[in-house]
Each structure stands twice: as structure tokens, then as C-alpha cells.
Amino acid sequence: MVSFRCLKYAAIFVFLAVFVFILAHFNMDVLESPCQIQHKVNFSCPVPRLHLQLLSNDDALEERLLLDSIAWPETPSLSASLSLEQTTDPAHSRFTILPEKGGQQWHVGDQLEVMIKMYDFHGRPKKSGGDVLLARLHNQALGAGVAGKVLDLLNGSYSAVFSLLWEGSAQVEVTLVHPSEAVTVLQRLTREQPDRVYFRSVFRTGSVSESTICNVFLRPTQQPLCNYTDINTGEPWFCYKPKSLSCDARIDHSTGGIKPKLNGKENTLFKRGVNLKVSIKASGLTSVNVLPKMKEVKSSSVKSGPSGYYYKDEWRAIGDTTVSRFSTSSAIGQCLKGKTVHLYGDSTVRQWFECLTAALPDLKEFDLHSSRQVGPFMALDNANNILVTFHCHGPPIRFTGVPAMALHSIANEVDRVVGGINTVVVFGIWAHFSTFPTELYIRRLQNIRRAVVRLLERAPGTLVVIRTANPKAMTPFVALTMSDWYAMQLDKVLRIMFKGLNVHLVDAWEMVLAHHLPHDLHPPPPIIKNMINVLLSYICPQKRS
Structure with missing residues (x-):
């Protein structure tokens, strides 16, 4: 009787062990090849699926709230009956400057409101929202400019609000980046073609080498996968x-190529000079004359507005930070004396490394035998004890010829920083995530944020600075992979996720939007110089009297 019972329990334990082994083996396969497993069990996987680590309850809740916070207004579906003539036409659309309640007089410290009404190619008013608009107020003669805030009223009308920050003329500029119908296409591309930007890696042993496609997403084939998950x-x-x-x-690791697929109707929504980043004309006045500030108006009235503005081509922050002018090598060197500055990110952060090394003759770059696109870079001014480094972020990154050993996670790099009052950590990560679902970007930022929190806990004096996204020049091809709409969504996520932490932003979005120079993925030198002034002002804050 006893032996039979033992045999029965032994059989149960064997069954459980086999079950656990099968379950573990299945989970390992899922980790290595999520779509491939679906293929094996005869499920369809027409769209590559994003495989991410399981989230904690708090992270999952944050992800849902973030996605809700950037949810775009519903945009028109592209039915077979929809024609280009029914979509938003910037040539027919108009903006109107609204008068002040007491008449058409504006003073420094006031807010200017503009109403924007969208029409289709037949001149018929649009009835729904979802268009992508940018707005700025400027005076090129004064070297002045400020970004406006656009509000979608969801009925074909939009409101743009500007803070009036200088005396004299202020001209309104409104730009349609995309009609709402184009947003429908961009959303579809992300949903159905998240692998439209693909990558390659070379594998080599001795004289034998092969190249294969790599990505966060890989479509199911009979070919097994290599798993490089961090x-x-x-x-x-x-x-x-x-x-x-x-x-x-x-x-x-290298960029393999870009292969977005559109149908003929969708192509008509991304035409330069027609509906892709085109200015909208005014109905009536295009500018206002701003009078001196009225005595009863307090400067705090603009604190909820923009982060800053240009005046005489110099960026002036609004709020607690005073932006100083580091106009000489001596001033920059004095600020950075004794400092270690670690820069992490993409080519827009690499611009800062290049700017600093160009501005400081004694900051000598070491030859690390790395490519000028990829890095890593290191520069040292031994006499003044200044060290500046740059590392690109890990994949997805559209660089060519990155050694596999140089693909580092920003979070892991930050965890290696000792930190302290003489250490500055700068990162910027956004442009290479534009073709992927926002969830991937959220997970990346969650990891970076955790690393930043750990850094500030072990070394509270460390200065952490984040470079935000910025608008860029748009061609039809660029629009399908790096649209300003994608950048706008990622930028919102970044700002929300790091709000409340002891970190500082360099608001590249507003600094590019407010400037008179054309938008560019890599902003031109005058804008970069202003960004460096903001960075140095965080490192060496001006003493208040």
C-alpha cells in the first residue's frame, strides 16, 4: 500500500516536472522569437509584433496613462470614396488675429489669440480636427521669436495662443505640417509597418562572413533568431x-534601409508645396504692434506659457533660469573647469560635443579610431581638468558601421557614472524611435529614468540635463519615417516622464520653432550656440543679486 502511494506521488511529481520544463522551454522560445512561435503553432503573424519585458503594475499603469495623454483626435478614415479634394488644403485655410476685449491694443505681458479655420480643396470648411499645426510669433528685424501653443477645437477650427514678450511688431506664422488624413496614414504605418526602417549586422569568423537583417520587430520565417536583448x-x-x-x-550594426509602402491615394497626402509643411495665410492682419508693459501687469502672467523666447537672436528663458552668454573660449573654459561632461544619445547630441570641442582650443580630442558619425568620442583639457565624452545610444539607431561592442544602453551607461557636484550627464534620445510604437520609447525612458534616479540618490550633486526633440525639414520620404508629428508625440512623453525629477531640459523644440532659420534635424550653428548657452547656464548658474 505504501509503495503504491509512493509510486502514485512519484508519477505526479514527474508529470509536474515535465510540465514545468515544457513551459520554461516555451517561454524561452517566446523570448527569442515571438512571431516564430506563432508560426510553429500555425497562428498567423502578418504584422511583426513587439516583444518587450513584462512590466510591473506601476509601469504598466504609467504606460496606459502616457498613451492616453498623447492620444490624437480621431482622424478621417481613408475610404475608397475619399479624394484629395476632400482633405485639408492649407491654400484655402486661414488664420485670424482676434482683437483684445478692450479693442485692438496689445501690451508686453498680454496674450495674443489667433483662430485658425481649415478648409478642403473645394473651399468647404472642415468639420473635424486632427490636423498637425505649428505656430510662432516673430520679428526678424529684432531677432525675436516665440513658439505658440495650438489647441484643437475638434470641429475644423484651432486656437493658437502666443505670449507677447517684446515691444514693437510681432508677426504671426501658422504652418500646416500634415492634414488630419495624413495622420491616419502615419498611424497605419506604425501599426502595420513598424519594421519599415530595418537594420543589418555582419557576422564574421575567420574568412567567413554573413550579413542578416536585425530589428526590434522581425517577421516570421523558418530562420532562427539571435536574441541580443539587454x-x-x-x-x-x-x-x-x-x-x-x-x-x-x-x-x-548598420542601417539596412527604409521601405515604407503607400498606395497612390496616400501618396497625395505628402506633397511638398501642397500639404506638407505649408504656411497658412491670414484673413486680415498678419501682425500686431506690441506696446510697453502696463504697470499693473506682472511678469508672472506668462509663466505658464513658453519656456523661453529669442530677442536679438539670443535665447531668454522664462522662469527661474537666467541664460548667460558664454561668448568666448575663456568664459566656456572657466565654466567647465574641473568638470566631467558625459553626453549620451543620437547625432543631435553629438552636435554639442562638436560645438564644445570647436569652442575650446585646449580641449583636445583623443583618437579612439572611431567613425565621425558613431563615436565614442573623448576630449580632455588636462590643464583645466575638463573631460567631455560622447556615446551613441543603443539600437534602434540609424548609424552605419557601429561596432557591436559599442552598442550601449544609456541606462547602463548612467549606472556606471560615479557622479558628484563636478559631473554633468546629458542625454537626448528621440529621433530613431519615430517609426516604432510609442510603447518601445516609453520602456526605454522608464529604464533611463530609473538609472537617473539611482544616480541622483548616490550622488545628489550630479547635474542631469535632457535635450528634447525638435522640428525638422520635411520631404515626403522623411515624413514617413521622421515626421514632426512623431517627434511631437515622443516629446510629450519625455516631458511628462521626467517632470518632477531634479533634471533640467534644454527645450530644443521651442528653440528651433521660435527661430527664423529653417527647421532642420540638426539645427544650424546659431541655434546650437544658444543651446550650449542654456547648458552652460545650468552648469554655472548666474548668482542672483
């Missing part, structure tokens, strides 16, 4: 396994 952060990355080489033989 073991610390869970940030996912996969490559198709080479036919004759091991996964350990991977030596580099």
Missing part, C-alpha cells in the same frame, strides 16, 4: 541567425 534593462533586439555562423560572431 540582460539588465530588457531592451529588445533580434537578428536573423546566419546560416553557418553563431550568434556570437556578430561584429557590427
Whole structure:
């Protein structure tokens, strides 16, 4: 009787052990090849799926709230009957400057409101929202400019509000980036073609080399996958396994190409000079004359508005930060004396490294035998004890010829920083995430934020500065992969996620939008110089009298 009972329990334990082994084996396969598993069990996987680490309840809740906070107004579906003539036409659309309640007089410290009404190509008013608009107020003669805030009224009308911050003429400029119908296309591309930007890696052992496609998303094939998911952060990355080489033989990372697929009707929504980043004309006045500030108006009235503005081509912050002018090498060097500055991110952050090394003759760059696009870079002024470094962020990143060993997570890099009152950590990460679902970007920022929190806990004096996204020049091709609409969404997420932490923003979005120079992914030198002034003003704040 006893032996039978033991045999029965032994059989149960064996069954449970086999079940656990099968479950664990299945989960390992899912980690390595989520779509491939679906393929094996005969499920369809027409769209590559994003495989991410499981979230804690708090992170999952934050993700849902963030996605809700950036939810775009509903945009028109592209039915077979929809024609270009029914979509938003900037040539027919108009903006109107609204008069002040007491008449058409404006003073420094007031707010100017503009109403924007959108029409289609037949001149018929649009009835729904969802268009992508940018607005700025400027006076080129004064070198003055400020970004406006656009509010979608969801009925084909929009409101743009500007803070009046200088005396004299102030001219309104409104730009349609995309009609609402184009947003429908951009949303579809992200949903159905998240792999439209793809990457390659070379694998080499001895004289044998192979190249395979890599991505966060890989469509199901019979080819097994190599799993390069970061073991610390869970940030996912996969490559198709080479036919004759091991996964350990991977030596580099490069952009493979871009292959967005549109139909003929969708192509008409991304035409330069027609409906892609086109100015909207005024119905009536295009500018107002701003009078001196009235005595009873307090400067605090504009605190909820923009982060700053240009005057005489110099950026002036609104709020607690005073932006100083570091106009000489001596002034920059004195500010950075004894400092270590670590820069992490993409090519828009690399611009800052290039600007600092160009501005400081004694800051000598070491030859690390790295490419000028990729880095890493290190520059040292031994006499003044200044160290500046740059590391690109890990994949997805559209650089070419990045050594596999140089693909580092920003979160992991920040965890290696000792920190302290003489350490500055700067990062900017946004442009290379535009073709992927926002969830991927949220997870990346959650990892970086955790690393920043750990850094500030162990070394509270460390200065952390974040470079935000910025508008860029738009071509039809660029619009499908790096649209300002994508950048706008990611920028909102970043600002929300780091709000309340002891970090500082360099508001690249407003600094590019408010300037008179054309938008560019890599802003021109006058704008970069103003960004560096903001950075240095955080490092060496002006003493208040």
C-alpha cells in the first residue's frame, strides 16, 4: 500500500516536472522569437509584433496613462470614396488675429489669440480636427521669436495662443505640417509597418562572413533568431541567425534601409508645396504692434506659457533660469573647469560635443579610431581638468558601421557614472524611435529614468540635463519615417516622464520653432550656440543679486 502511494506521488511529481520544463522551454522560445512561435503553432503573424519585458503594475499603469495623454483626435478614415479634394488644403485655410476685449491694443505681458479655420480643396470648411499645426510669433528685424501653443477645437477650427514678450511688431506664422488624413496614414504605418526602417549586422569568423537583417520587430520565417536583448534593462533586439555562423560572431550594426509602402491615394497626402509643411495665410492682419508693459501687469502672467523666447537672436528663458552668454573660449573654459561632461544619445547630441570641442582650443580630442558619425568620442583639457565624452545610444539607431561592442544602453551607461557636484550627464534620445510604437520609447525612458534616479540618490550633486526633440525639414520620404508629428508625440512623453525629477531640459523644440532659420534635424550653428548657452547656464548658474 505504501509503495503504491509512493509510486502514485512519484508519477505526479514527474508529470509536474515535465510540465514545468515544457513551459520554461516555451517561454524561452517566446523570448527569442515571438512571431516564430506563432508560426510553429500555425497562428498567423502578418504584422511583426513587439516583444518587450513584462512590466510591473506601476509601469504598466504609467504606460496606459502616457498613451492616453498623447492620444490624437480621431482622424478621417481613408475610404475608397475619399479624394484629395476632400482633405485639408492649407491654400484655402486661414488664420485670424482676434482683437483684445478692450479693442485692438496689445501690451508686453498680454496674450495674443489667433483662430485658425481649415478648409478642403473645394473651399468647404472642415468639420473635424486632427490636423498637425505649428505656430510662432516673430520679428526678424529684432531677432525675436516665440513658439505658440495650438489647441484643437475638434470641429475644423484651432486656437493658437502666443505670449507677447517684446515691444514693437510681432508677426504671426501658422504652418500646416500634415492634414488630419495624413495622420491616419502615419498611424497605419506604425501599426502595420513598424519594421519599415530595418537594420543589418555582419557576422564574421575567420574568412567567413554573413550579413542578416536585425530589428526590434522581425517577421516570421523558418530562420532562427539571435536574441541580443539587454540582460539588465530588457531592451529588445533580434537578428536573423546566419546560416553557418553563431550568434556570437556578430561584429557590427548598420542601417539596412527604409521601405515604407503607400498606395497612390496616400501618396497625395505628402506633397511638398501642397500639404506638407505649408504656411497658412491670414484673413486680415498678419501682425500686431506690441506696446510697453502696463504697470499693473506682472511678469508672472506668462509663466505658464513658453519656456523661453529669442530677442536679438539670443535665447531668454522664462522662469527661474537666467541664460548667460558664454561668448568666448575663456568664459566656456572657466565654466567647465574641473568638470566631467558625459553626453549620451543620437547625432543631435553629438552636435554639442562638436560645438564644445570647436569652442575650446585646449580641449583636445583623443583618437579612439572611431567613425565621425558613431563615436565614442573623448576630449580632455588636462590643464583645466575638463573631460567631455560622447556615446551613441543603443539600437534602434540609424548609424552605419557601429561596432557591436559599442552598442550601449544609456541606462547602463548612467549606472556606471560615479557622479558628484563636478559631473554633468546629458542625454537626448528621440529621433530613431519615430517609426516604432510609442510603447518601445516609453520602456526605454522608464529604464533611463530609473538609472537617473539611482544616480541622483548616490550622488545628489550630479547635474542631469535632457535635450528634447525638435522640428525638422520635411520631404515626403522623411515624413514617413521622421515626421514632426512623431517627434511631437515622443516629446510629450519625455516631458511628462521626467517632470518632477531634479533634471533640467534644454527645450530644443521651442528653440528651433521660435527661430527664423529653417527647421532642420540638426539645427544650424546659431541655434546650437544658444543651446550650449542654456547648458552652460545650468552648469554655472548666474548668482542672483
